[in-house]
Amino acid sequence: MKVEEVQALFHLDVSAGQKGLGREITGGYCGDLLSDVMANAFQGGVWLTIQSHQNIVAVAVLKELACIILVNGHIPDEETKGKAEDEGIPILLSPLSAYDLAGRLYEAGIGKTEA
Amino acid sequence: MSPKAVVERSAGKGLDIIAICDHNTAENVEACIRVGMQHGIRVLPGLEINSREEAHTLAIFETPKQALAMQDIVYQHLDGVNRPELFGDQVIANEFDEVEGFNDRLLIGATGIGLQEIVGEVHRLGGLSIASHVDRPSFSILSQLGFIPPDLGLDALEVSHPETWESMGNDTPGIGGLPIVTSSDAHFLTDIGRVYTLFVLYAPDIEEIRKALHGESGRKVGR
Numbered sequence: 001m002k003v004e005e006v007q008a009l010f011h012l013d014v015s016a017g018q019k020g021l022g023r024e025i026t027g028g029y030c031g032d033l034l035s036d037v038m039a040n041a042f043q044g045g046v047w048l049t050i051q052s053h054q055n056i057v058a059v060a061v062l063k064e065l066a067c068i069i070l071v072n073g074h075i076p077d078e079e080t081k082g083k084a085e086d087e088g089i090p091i092l093l094s095p096l097s098a099y100d101l102a103g104r105l106y107e108a109g110i111g112k113t114e115a
Numbered sequence: 116m117s118p119k120a121v122v123e124r125s126a127g128k129g130l131d132i133i134a135i136c137d138h139n140t141a142e143n144v145e146a147c148i149r150v151g152m153q154h155g156i157r158v159l160p161g162l163e164i165n166s167r168e169e170a171h172t173l174a175i176f177e178t179p180k181q182a183l184a185m186q187d188i189v190y191q192h193l194d195g196v197n198r199p200e201l202f203g204d205q206v207i208a209n210e211f212d213e214v215e216g217f218n219d220r221l222l223i224g225a226t227g228i229g230l231q232e233i234v235g236e237v238h239r240l241g242g243l244s245i246a247s248h249v250d251r252p253s254f255s256i257l258s259q260l261g262f263i264p265p266d267l268g269l270d271a272l273e274v275s276h277p278e279t280w281e282s283m284g285n286d287t288p289g290i291g292g293l294p295i296v297t298s299s300d301a302h303f304l305t306d307i308g309r310v311y312t313l314f315v316l317y318a319p320d321i322e323e324i325r326k327a328l329h330g331e332s333g334r335k336v337g338r
Contacts, residue, residue, distance in 0.1 A: 034261030035252075053168050053229065055260040077229065 001025050001110060003067045003090050006046065010104060012069065012092040015076055016084035023066040023090070027111030030098045034059050041065055046105065048098045050074045057083040057091075067091070071098045117212040118146040120304055126154045128308030132319045134175045134298075136161040138222045139189050141182040142207045148179065149210040157319035163247055164189055164233055165225045170259040171247035172230060173273060174237040177321040181240045188236055192228045195221030230256070234268050243321060243328075244268070248275040248300050249290070263290055271328050275300040277310060294328040294336060313337030 004021040007014060014021070026044030031037040032051045041047055043064040048071050049056065057080060060068055067090040070076060076084070076091050084091045094101050106112055125133045135147045135158060144160035151158035160182035161175035176182045197205055197219050205218040228236075237244040246256040246263065249272045256263055263269065271294040274280040280295070299309040315335045316323040327334035 033258050035258045038261045051168065051259070053260055053264075055262065055264055059261055079231075 001108070003046075003092075006067075006105070006108075006110070007090075007092055009108065010094065010101070012094050015070070015091040015093050016081040017067070017088055017090040020067065020088040020090045025066040025110055028102060028105055030102055038062065046110065048102055050098070052076045052080055054079040054083050056080060057087055057089050060089045061087050065089070069094055069101065071096060071101055116301075116304055117206075117208050118143065118150045118210055119212045121147060121301075121307065122150040122154050122156055122158070124304050124307045125156055128311075130156065130308055130311060132157045132159060132314075133307075134159040134161045134173070136163040136173050136175065138163050139165060139186075139193055139224070139226060140205075140218055140220070140222050141179070141186040142218055144182055145179045146208055146210045159321065161242070162186060162189065164228070165223075165254070166230045166233055167225060167227055168230055168256075168259045169225045169254055170230055170256040171254045172233055172256070172269075173245040173247050174233070174242050175245065175321065176240065176242040181242055184240055185237060185242065188228070189226055190220065192226040193220055193222075193224060194227075195224045197221050197223075230260075230267060231264075238268070241321070243270045243325060245271045245273050245296065247273050250274045250276055250279045257290075263293070269293060270325065271296050273298055273300070275310070296328075296336065 003023045025046050028046040029041040030048045032049050034055055037059055041063045045065050046067055047065050048069050050072050052074050069092045071094050073095045135144045141162050148158045159175050160179045163171050163173055165171055174185050202223050206214055207216045209215050234244045246269050249255045249257050252258050274295055274297050277297050296312045297310045299306045301307045314327045327336050
């Protein structure tokens, strides 16, 4: 599934990084400690976080993540939006909690594995 | 930890300069400064601010007025009420170790201020901005943000366990070039003096420490 399909399916606002909407999503990760995300997120992942500092874009680039979704109504700092535009990393916004949104993404088949 | 106990323990450990940096508050700094004067210890007023990113950062000043101005900014962005049964009594004491009151704010909480803004405000007020316990896995800038944003403008990084830092090594991205200070992050009297930093200074003040951090004019951070 592509980022733009997820964005449309779950009615997510696009805050920045429009030009990366064609990226392919292969799974997902949730985390707000960037040290943990750097260690455990993976290429093509959708990343759900409440962390809005500009370093999230660098982590997404480093780990080749598909996109970032800021959950729980959090919005990115201006610097974060600027860097996301520069790097073409989509930042999407959701009012849902990480738990609720991750559950819905999983049910939609993203990163779903056999129990 | 009362003002007299903190200062007396510091004196007993041979410390010349200490900084009082309670979480998100500076209400005990003036009492500690007064006790410090009786013992010949320079007490620098400060706070340990919990940023919006939940990274702890030290703000250390020359005067209580500066620290209290920073406290005003912190209080404007700090929600919640303390529950002493969960987080303990937040005592405000005087220089005679008498309890003058209790701070009822939720001092353990995170402020709504981002790190960038905190560093900017601390510098505007004339203080030093030092990232707390960067060698620890919780509430440090490295745990929260993965690496230190190169344009943040911190004055130094604080390490609380030098041996851990040695093993982490200086290959941690984004830390290059920032001076390291070692301090005990004392939460209990027995922590005081556990580790410390040697400075070569002409006087025990913020401007001299700033010069030492940058290795200017013969001032330096010893090892």
